[in-house]
Amino acid sequence: MKDRFNLYRFASPATFYPLAGALTPFFFAVAAVFGLAGLWLGMLVAPTDFQQGEGYRIIFIHVPASWMSMFIYLIMAGWAAIGLAFNTRLSGMMAQALAPTGALMAFLSLWTGALWGKPMWGAWWVWDARLTSELILLFLYIGYMALTAAIDDARRADKAGALLLLVGVVNIPIIYFSVQWWNTLHQGSSVNLSKSSMATTMLWGMLLMAMCFWMYSIAVAFMRVRTIMLERERNTEWVKTLLAGDEK
Protein backbone atom coordinates (compact mmCIF):
# COMPACT_ATOMS: atom_id res chain seq x y z
CA MET A 1 0.00 0.00 0.00
CA LYS A 2 3.02 2.25 -0.10
CA ASP A 3 2.22 3.65 -3.56
CA ARG A 4 -1.44 4.28 -2.92
CA PHE A 5 -1.26 8.05 -2.73
CA ASN A 6 1.32 8.43 -5.42
CA LEU A 7 0.39 11.98 -6.35
CA TYR A 8 0.75 13.19 -2.77
CA ARG A 9 4.39 12.15 -2.88
CA PHE A 10 5.02 15.38 -4.81
CA ALA A 11 3.53 17.49 -2.04
CA SER A 12 6.90 17.10 -0.35
CA PRO A 13 9.52 19.66 -1.45
CA ALA A 14 12.19 16.94 -1.56
CA THR A 15 10.33 15.10 -4.32
CA PHE A 16 8.80 18.14 -6.03
CA TYR A 17 12.16 19.87 -6.42
CA PRO A 18 13.63 17.44 -8.99
CA LEU A 19 10.26 17.06 -10.74
CA ALA A 20 9.90 20.83 -11.21
CA GLY A 21 13.49 21.01 -12.38
CA ALA A 22 12.93 18.31 -14.98
CA LEU A 23 9.69 19.86 -16.27
CA THR A 24 10.86 23.49 -16.50
CA PRO A 25 12.75 23.21 -19.84
CA PHE A 26 9.79 21.33 -21.32
CA PHE A 27 7.35 24.11 -20.36
CA PHE A 28 9.69 26.79 -21.70
CA ALA A 29 10.01 24.94 -25.00
CA VAL A 30 6.26 24.50 -25.37
CA ALA A 31 5.75 28.17 -24.44
CA ALA A 32 8.15 29.19 -27.23
CA VAL A 33 6.34 26.98 -29.77
CA PHE A 34 2.90 28.31 -28.78
CA GLY A 35 4.22 31.89 -28.67
CA LEU A 36 5.77 31.74 -32.14
CA ALA A 37 2.67 30.10 -33.61
CA GLY A 38 0.38 32.59 -31.84
CA LEU A 39 2.39 35.65 -32.92
CA TRP A 40 2.61 34.36 -36.48
CA LEU A 41 -1.14 33.78 -36.61
CA GLY A 42 -1.95 37.01 -34.81
CA MET A 43 0.46 39.39 -36.52
CA LEU A 44 0.72 37.95 -40.02
CA VAL A 45 -2.28 35.74 -40.78
CA ALA A 46 -5.23 37.22 -38.90
CA PRO A 47 -7.20 39.77 -40.93
CA THR A 48 -7.42 43.50 -40.25
CA ASP A 49 -10.37 44.39 -38.04
CA PHE A 50 -13.35 46.19 -39.60
CA GLN A 51 -13.47 49.01 -37.07
CA GLN A 52 -10.09 49.12 -35.31
CA GLY A 53 -7.83 48.40 -38.28
CA GLU A 54 -4.41 47.02 -37.32
CA GLY A 55 -4.53 48.50 -33.83
CA TYR A 56 -6.64 45.67 -32.50
CA ARG A 57 -3.66 43.30 -32.72
CA ILE A 58 -2.56 44.25 -29.21
CA ILE A 59 -5.43 41.95 -28.20
CA PHE A 60 -3.05 39.02 -28.69
CA ILE A 61 -1.09 40.20 -25.65
CA HIS A 62 -3.79 42.05 -23.74
CA VAL A 63 -6.41 39.31 -23.43
CA PRO A 64 -4.06 36.40 -22.61
CA ALA A 65 -2.32 38.58 -19.98
CA SER A 66 -5.67 39.56 -18.45
CA TRP A 67 -6.91 35.97 -18.37
CA MET A 68 -3.63 34.84 -16.84
CA SER A 69 -3.68 37.58 -14.18
CA MET A 70 -7.10 36.38 -13.01
CA PHE A 71 -6.33 32.69 -13.32
CA ILE A 72 -3.02 32.85 -11.43
CA TYR A 73 -4.82 34.60 -8.59
CA LEU A 74 -7.40 31.81 -8.43
CA ILE A 75 -4.61 29.21 -8.33
CA MET A 76 -2.84 31.13 -5.57
CA ALA A 77 -6.08 31.38 -3.60
CA GLY A 78 -6.55 27.61 -4.09
CA TRP A 79 -3.06 26.98 -2.70
CA ALA A 80 -3.86 29.37 0.16
CA ALA A 81 -6.98 27.39 1.08
CA ILE A 82 -5.08 24.09 0.93
CA GLY A 83 -2.27 25.56 2.99
CA LEU A 84 -4.59 26.84 5.71
CA ALA A 85 -6.64 23.65 5.86
CA PHE A 86 -3.97 20.97 5.55
CA ASN A 87 -0.93 22.88 6.79
CA THR A 88 1.17 21.73 3.85
CA ARG A 89 4.58 23.24 3.23
CA LEU A 90 4.37 23.27 -0.56
CA SER A 91 1.24 25.43 -0.79
CA GLY A 92 2.78 28.58 0.64
CA MET A 93 5.84 28.15 -1.54
CA MET A 94 3.73 27.73 -4.67
CA ALA A 95 1.63 30.79 -3.85
CA GLN A 96 4.78 32.87 -3.35
CA ALA A 97 6.32 31.50 -6.53
CA LEU A 98 3.27 32.48 -8.57
CA ALA A 99 2.79 35.99 -7.17
CA PRO A 100 5.41 37.90 -9.23
CA THR A 101 4.13 36.32 -12.46
CA GLY A 102 0.56 37.22 -11.53
CA ALA A 103 1.62 40.79 -10.81
CA LEU A 104 3.48 40.91 -14.13
CA MET A 105 0.38 39.71 -15.98
CA ALA A 106 -1.89 42.22 -14.23
CA PHE A 107 0.58 44.98 -15.05
CA LEU A 108 0.83 43.85 -18.70
CA SER A 109 -2.94 43.79 -18.90
CA LEU A 110 -3.24 47.35 -17.61
CA TRP A 111 -0.32 48.65 -19.65
CA THR A 112 -1.39 47.15 -22.98
CA GLY A 113 -4.93 48.23 -22.14
CA ALA A 114 -3.76 51.83 -21.74
CA LEU A 115 -1.83 51.68 -25.01
CA TRP A 116 -4.93 50.30 -26.68
CA GLY A 117 -7.38 52.65 -24.99
CA LYS A 118 -5.73 55.88 -26.14
CA PRO A 119 -6.15 55.36 -29.90
CA MET A 120 -9.50 53.55 -29.75
CA TRP A 121 -11.43 55.11 -26.87
CA GLY A 122 -9.54 58.38 -26.71
CA ALA A 123 -8.26 57.92 -23.15
CA TRP A 124 -5.33 56.10 -21.53
CA TRP A 125 -7.42 55.42 -18.47
CA VAL A 126 -10.97 55.75 -17.22
CA TRP A 127 -12.22 54.79 -13.79
CA ASP A 128 -14.69 52.24 -15.08
CA ALA A 129 -15.45 49.03 -13.20
CA ARG A 130 -13.32 46.73 -15.37
CA LEU A 131 -10.18 48.86 -15.29
CA THR A 132 -10.48 49.73 -11.62
CA SER A 133 -11.01 46.15 -10.48
CA GLU A 134 -8.02 44.99 -12.54
CA LEU A 135 -5.93 47.72 -10.89
CA ILE A 136 -7.10 46.41 -7.51
CA LEU A 137 -5.91 42.96 -8.60
CA LEU A 138 -2.44 44.37 -9.29
CA PHE A 139 -2.47 45.97 -5.83
CA LEU A 140 -3.54 42.65 -4.30
CA TYR A 141 -0.55 40.92 -5.88
CA ILE A 142 1.83 43.65 -4.70
CA GLY A 143 0.20 43.66 -1.28
CA TYR A 144 0.58 39.89 -0.99
CA MET A 145 4.26 40.05 -1.92
CA ALA A 146 4.88 42.93 0.49
CA LEU A 147 3.03 41.19 3.33
CA THR A 148 4.84 37.86 2.98
CA ALA A 149 8.17 39.64 2.61
CA ALA A 150 7.55 41.67 5.76
CA ILE A 151 7.14 38.63 8.03
CA ASP A 152 10.37 36.82 8.80
CA ASP A 153 8.92 33.49 9.86
CA ALA A 154 8.05 31.75 6.58
CA ARG A 155 5.14 29.73 7.97
CA ARG A 156 3.52 32.77 9.57
CA ALA A 157 4.10 34.75 6.39
CA ASP A 158 2.32 32.00 4.44
CA LYS A 159 -0.66 32.10 6.78
CA ALA A 160 -1.01 35.88 6.68
CA GLY A 161 -0.58 35.87 2.91
CA ALA A 162 -3.15 33.08 2.54
CA LEU A 163 -5.71 35.15 4.44
CA LEU A 164 -5.11 38.13 2.16
CA LEU A 165 -5.38 35.91 -0.92
CA LEU A 166 -8.66 34.40 0.23
CA VAL A 167 -10.21 37.76 1.08
CA GLY A 168 -9.08 39.17 -2.27
CA VAL A 169 -10.49 36.31 -4.32
CA VAL A 170 -13.85 38.07 -4.22
CA ASN A 171 -12.35 40.55 -6.70
CA ILE A 172 -11.96 37.96 -9.48
CA PRO A 173 -15.65 37.50 -10.32
CA ILE A 174 -16.00 41.28 -10.02
CA ILE A 175 -13.35 41.76 -12.71
CA TYR A 176 -14.85 39.10 -14.92
CA PHE A 177 -18.48 40.18 -14.69
CA SER A 178 -17.90 43.94 -14.31
CA VAL A 179 -18.71 44.54 -17.97
CA GLN A 180 -22.08 42.80 -17.52
CA TRP A 181 -23.05 44.18 -14.13
CA TRP A 182 -22.32 47.85 -14.74
CA ASN A 183 -22.06 50.07 -17.75
CA THR A 184 -18.39 50.47 -18.53
CA LEU A 185 -16.29 51.94 -21.30
CA HIS A 186 -14.62 48.56 -21.69
CA GLN A 187 -16.56 46.40 -24.12
CA GLY A 188 -18.12 43.09 -23.12
CA SER A 189 -16.19 39.85 -23.40
CA SER A 190 -15.67 38.61 -26.95
CA VAL A 191 -14.97 35.03 -25.97
CA ASN A 192 -16.28 32.70 -23.32
CA LEU A 193 -16.87 28.98 -23.15
CA SER A 194 -20.04 29.09 -25.21
CA LYS A 195 -19.56 31.88 -27.76
CA SER A 196 -17.03 33.89 -29.68
CA SER A 197 -17.63 37.13 -31.54
CA MET A 198 -14.22 37.09 -33.24
CA ALA A 199 -13.17 35.84 -36.65
CA THR A 200 -11.75 32.30 -36.39
CA THR A 201 -8.09 33.09 -37.17
CA MET A 202 -8.12 35.94 -34.66
CA LEU A 203 -9.57 33.63 -32.04
CA TRP A 204 -6.94 30.95 -32.67
CA GLY A 205 -4.14 33.48 -32.49
CA MET A 206 -5.45 34.62 -29.12
CA LEU A 207 -5.89 31.07 -27.78
CA LEU A 208 -2.37 30.09 -28.86
CA MET A 209 -0.98 33.17 -27.11
CA ALA A 210 -3.01 32.26 -24.03
CA MET A 211 -1.46 28.77 -24.08
CA CYS A 212 1.99 30.37 -24.45
CA PHE A 213 1.33 32.54 -21.36
CA TRP A 214 0.15 29.49 -19.43
CA MET A 215 3.26 27.48 -20.24
CA TYR A 216 5.53 30.43 -19.51
CA SER A 217 3.83 31.03 -16.16
CA ILE A 218 4.20 27.39 -15.16
CA ALA A 219 7.86 27.36 -16.19
CA VAL A 220 8.84 30.51 -14.26
CA ALA A 221 6.74 29.46 -11.25
CA PHE A 222 8.63 26.16 -11.15
CA MET A 223 11.97 27.95 -11.35
CA ARG A 224 10.97 30.30 -8.58
CA VAL A 225 9.53 27.58 -6.34
CA ARG A 226 12.80 25.65 -6.57
CA THR A 227 14.72 28.65 -5.27
CA ILE A 228 12.20 29.18 -2.48
CA MET A 229 12.48 25.48 -1.55
CA LEU A 230 16.26 25.58 -1.30
CA GLU A 231 16.12 28.73 0.80
CA ARG A 232 13.44 27.54 3.21
CA GLU A 233 14.64 23.97 3.58
CA ARG A 234 18.33 24.79 3.71
CA ASN A 235 18.68 23.04 7.06
CA THR A 236 17.12 19.77 5.95
CA GLU A 237 18.98 16.63 4.97
CA TRP A 238 17.77 16.55 1.36
CA VAL A 239 19.00 20.04 0.58
CA LYS A 240 22.34 19.34 2.27
CA THR A 241 22.85 16.15 0.25
CA LEU A 242 21.73 17.92 -2.90
CA LEU A 243 24.14 20.81 -2.44
CA ALA A 244 26.94 18.46 -1.35
CA GLY A 245 26.33 16.53 -4.55
CA ASP A 246 26.62 19.72 -6.59
CA GLU A 247 29.95 20.63 -5.11
CA LYS A 248 31.61 17.37 -6.00
Add this chain to the structure above:
Amino acid sequence: MKSRHKKLALIGGALAIIGIIAALVLNALNSNIALYISPTDVAAGKAPQGKVFRIGGLVKEGSIKRQADGVTIAFIITDTEKDITVNYKGILPDLFKEGKGAVAQGKMTADGTFSANEVLAKHDENYMPPEAAQALNDASNRAAEKKAGESAATPAKPGASY
Protein backbone atom coordinates in the same frame (compact mmCIF):
# COMPACT_ATOMS: atom_id res chain seq x y z
CA MET B 1 -15.16 15.85 12.02
CA LYS B 2 -11.45 16.07 11.49
CA SER B 3 -9.77 19.35 12.26
CA ARG B 4 -8.78 19.89 8.63
CA HIS B 5 -12.38 19.41 7.56
CA LYS B 6 -13.37 21.93 10.18
CA LYS B 7 -10.80 24.33 8.77
CA LEU B 8 -12.04 23.79 5.23
CA ALA B 9 -15.61 24.49 6.33
CA LEU B 10 -14.38 27.59 8.14
CA ILE B 11 -12.60 28.83 5.01
CA GLY B 12 -15.67 28.12 2.89
CA GLY B 13 -17.93 29.92 5.35
CA ALA B 14 -15.59 32.91 5.57
CA LEU B 15 -15.45 33.14 1.76
CA ALA B 16 -19.26 33.03 1.57
CA ILE B 17 -19.55 35.83 4.13
CA ILE B 18 -16.95 37.96 2.33
CA GLY B 19 -18.81 37.34 -0.90
CA ILE B 20 -22.11 38.46 0.59
CA ILE B 21 -20.50 41.57 2.11
CA ALA B 22 -18.93 42.44 -1.25
CA ALA B 23 -22.25 41.90 -3.03
CA LEU B 24 -24.07 44.19 -0.59
CA VAL B 25 -21.43 46.90 -0.77
CA LEU B 26 -21.31 46.81 -4.56
CA ASN B 27 -25.08 46.87 -4.71
CA ALA B 28 -25.16 49.93 -2.46
CA LEU B 29 -22.52 51.63 -4.60
CA ASN B 30 -24.23 50.62 -7.83
CA SER B 31 -24.91 54.10 -9.13
CA ASN B 32 -21.37 55.23 -8.31
CA ILE B 33 -19.71 52.34 -10.08
CA ALA B 34 -21.53 52.89 -13.36
CA LEU B 35 -19.30 54.92 -15.64
CA TYR B 36 -22.15 56.77 -17.32
CA ILE B 37 -25.91 57.21 -17.24
CA SER B 38 -28.29 56.97 -20.17
CA PRO B 39 -30.30 59.84 -21.72
CA THR B 40 -33.43 58.19 -20.26
CA ASP B 41 -31.94 58.48 -16.76
CA VAL B 42 -31.13 62.14 -17.43
CA ALA B 43 -34.70 62.75 -18.58
CA ALA B 44 -35.93 61.04 -15.39
CA GLY B 45 -33.91 63.51 -13.34
CA LYS B 46 -31.30 61.04 -12.12
CA ALA B 47 -28.44 63.24 -13.33
CA PRO B 48 -26.55 65.16 -10.63
CA GLN B 49 -27.58 68.82 -10.80
CA GLY B 50 -24.82 71.27 -11.61
CA LYS B 51 -22.13 68.62 -11.35
CA VAL B 52 -19.88 66.92 -13.87
CA PHE B 53 -21.10 63.47 -14.91
CA ARG B 54 -20.95 61.20 -17.93
CA ILE B 55 -23.67 60.22 -20.32
CA GLY B 56 -23.42 57.29 -22.68
CA GLY B 57 -25.33 55.81 -25.56
CA LEU B 58 -25.28 55.67 -29.31
CA VAL B 59 -24.41 58.60 -31.55
CA LYS B 60 -27.62 59.18 -33.49
CA GLU B 61 -27.38 58.63 -37.24
CA GLY B 62 -27.05 61.88 -39.17
CA SER B 63 -26.78 64.01 -36.03
CA ILE B 64 -23.10 65.06 -36.12
CA LYS B 65 -22.80 68.74 -36.99
CA ARG B 66 -19.36 70.23 -37.38
CA GLN B 67 -18.76 74.00 -37.33
CA ALA B 68 -16.47 75.62 -39.88
CA ASP B 69 -13.55 75.67 -37.41
CA GLY B 70 -13.55 71.84 -37.52
CA VAL B 71 -13.34 71.30 -33.75
CA THR B 72 -16.70 72.60 -32.53
CA ILE B 73 -19.07 69.69 -32.78
CA ALA B 74 -22.66 69.00 -31.87
CA PHE B 75 -24.21 65.55 -31.93
CA ILE B 76 -27.06 63.65 -30.37
CA ILE B 77 -26.55 60.80 -27.90
CA THR B 78 -29.50 58.44 -27.80
CA ASP B 79 -30.51 55.24 -26.08
CA THR B 80 -33.20 54.93 -28.81
CA GLU B 81 -35.82 56.25 -26.36
CA LYS B 82 -34.54 59.67 -25.35
CA ASP B 83 -32.10 61.97 -27.11
CA ILE B 84 -29.66 64.50 -25.68
CA THR B 85 -27.79 67.05 -27.73
CA VAL B 86 -24.10 67.22 -26.82
CA ASN B 87 -21.89 70.20 -27.57
CA TYR B 88 -18.18 69.59 -27.61
CA LYS B 89 -15.08 71.43 -28.68
CA GLY B 90 -12.02 69.29 -29.24
CA ILE B 91 -10.63 66.26 -31.00
CA LEU B 92 -12.77 63.16 -31.30
CA PRO B 93 -11.35 59.62 -31.14
CA ASP B 94 -11.10 57.75 -34.47
CA LEU B 95 -13.79 55.27 -33.54
CA PHE B 96 -16.33 58.02 -32.85
CA LYS B 97 -18.93 57.37 -35.52
CA GLU B 98 -22.64 57.73 -36.12
CA GLY B 99 -24.55 54.68 -34.94
CA LYS B 100 -21.68 53.66 -32.60
CA GLY B 101 -21.33 53.98 -28.85
CA ALA B 102 -19.90 57.07 -27.16
CA VAL B 103 -19.43 58.38 -23.64
CA ALA B 104 -19.33 62.13 -22.98
CA GLN B 105 -18.25 63.84 -19.76
CA GLY B 106 -19.57 67.27 -18.85
CA LYS B 107 -22.51 69.18 -17.42
CA MET B 108 -26.12 69.83 -18.34
CA THR B 109 -26.73 73.41 -19.42
CA ALA B 110 -29.84 75.51 -18.75
CA ASP B 111 -31.27 74.84 -22.22
CA GLY B 112 -31.28 71.07 -21.73
CA THR B 113 -28.20 70.33 -23.83
CA PHE B 114 -25.06 68.67 -22.55
CA SER B 115 -21.81 70.57 -22.62
CA ALA B 116 -18.97 68.03 -22.85
CA ASN B 117 -15.30 68.51 -22.05
CA GLU B 118 -14.33 64.96 -23.01
CA VAL B 119 -15.80 62.53 -25.54
CA LEU B 120 -14.75 58.89 -25.63
CA ALA B 121 -15.67 56.21 -28.16
CA LYS B 122 -17.08 52.90 -26.91
CA HIS B 123 -16.65 50.05 -29.35
CA ASP B 124 -18.31 46.64 -29.24
CA GLU B 125 -16.76 43.22 -28.66
CA ASN B 126 -16.95 42.07 -32.31
CA TYR B 127 -13.76 41.50 -34.23
CA MET B 128 -13.91 40.54 -37.91
CA PRO B 129 -12.35 41.37 -41.25
CA PRO B 130 -13.90 44.33 -43.14
CA GLU B 131 -15.30 41.99 -45.81
CA ALA B 132 -17.23 40.01 -43.19
CA ALA B 133 -18.56 43.24 -41.67
CA GLN B 134 -19.58 44.39 -45.14
CA ALA B 135 -21.35 41.07 -45.82
CA LEU B 136 -23.21 41.29 -42.50
CA ASN B 137 -24.19 44.87 -43.22
CA ASP B 138 -25.44 43.97 -46.71
CA ALA B 139 -27.42 41.04 -45.35
CA SER B 140 -29.11 43.19 -42.70
CA ASN B 141 -29.89 45.83 -45.35
CA ARG B 142 -31.43 43.17 -47.61
CA ALA B 143 -33.47 41.88 -44.67
CA ALA B 144 -34.66 45.41 -43.89
CA GLU B 145 -35.57 46.00 -47.56
CA LYS B 146 -37.40 42.70 -47.73
CA LYS B 147 -39.33 43.56 -44.58
CA ALA B 148 -40.17 47.00 -45.93
CA GLY B 149 -41.24 45.41 -49.24
CA GLU B 150 -43.46 42.91 -47.47
CA SER B 151 -45.19 45.47 -45.26
CA ALA B 152 -45.76 47.66 -48.33
CA ALA B 153 -47.13 44.68 -50.21
CA THR B 154 -49.42 43.46 -47.41
CA PRO B 155 -52.30 45.96 -47.83
CA ALA B 156 -52.45 45.11 -51.53
CA LYS B 157 -52.81 41.37 -50.88
CA PRO B 158 -56.47 41.15 -49.84
CA GLY B 159 -57.48 43.01 -52.95
CA ALA B 160 -55.35 40.78 -55.14
CA SER B 161 -56.78 37.56 -53.70
CA TYR B 162 -60.36 38.58 -54.32
